[in-house]
Amino acid sequence: MIDDVVRHVHRAARLQSPLLWATDGFSSWKTRILHHFRVKVENGRRGRPRLVEWAELHIAQLVKRTYGERIERRLAFGDLFEALHMIEQSQGKRGTINTAFVERLNATLRTWLPALTRRSRHAGNYRDRLERHFFLTAATYNFVRPHRSLRIRVEGKWVERTPGMVAGLTDRPWTVEELLRFKVPPPQKAA
Incomplete structure (x- = not known):
């Protein structure tokens, strides 16, 4: 099901547009997002071109720990400054990864x-x-x-x-x- 969701978002996403994806701590989200959000980089050689992740892709995770009621917010992929800028644009100055x-x-x-x-x-x-x-x-x-x-x-x-x-x-x-x-x-x- 995760692949289906990521494929749908990938089809709707605009190439070269910034994308901030906020997930919970389930590791398969990051793996599948990085698998689908890649572009081919031609190097002039024969064979399959190298695939690299979108430059404008940012993955933020909110991990809830059961012990101690602790919540960890982290950037799993991308640029922290850009991700924080996108959060501020959508949530205001006091926005956070959620x-x-x-x-x-x-x-x-x-x-x-x-x-x-x-x-x-x-x-x-x-x-x-x-x-x-x-x-x-x-x-x-x-x-x-x-x-x-x-x-x-x-x-x-x-x-x-x-x-x-x-x-x-x-x-x-x-x-x-x-x-x-x-x-x-x-x-x-x-x-």
Whole structure:
């Protein structure tokens, strides 16, 4: 499943754009992200070109230790200055490495997708159906529902924003009808 998530993000990511990926301490995240986010470097020789990680890729980890209630925040890959700059841009001056956005999304998914809870009458036996429901839930979360923690004050008034607005993908919250009528462009073929 980690490979599926990383592949989806890789397809959506813009090459040469900075990307900050915040994960928990599970080591497979870093391994799989570094495996997928590589580019070919031609050296003029025969054979397979060397693959190197994106220069603009930064992986931050939040590791929760069970003993002593200790939380360790670390940069697992990339440039610390650039990662901190990206955190400041998205969270403000007091921002830090955290997984709150993912945790909030996980809680939303568990609420809206009963098959993802531990004990449920709605078993997720059909992967394609679960994937479609997951996609609709995630799209609604990112484009339709404004989040209180993302709102900003403009000229004395609070402006509600969705994660899609903060990411620069849209300029306003969508309606559910707009979301359902949106035509997803076909994937581009690799050159």
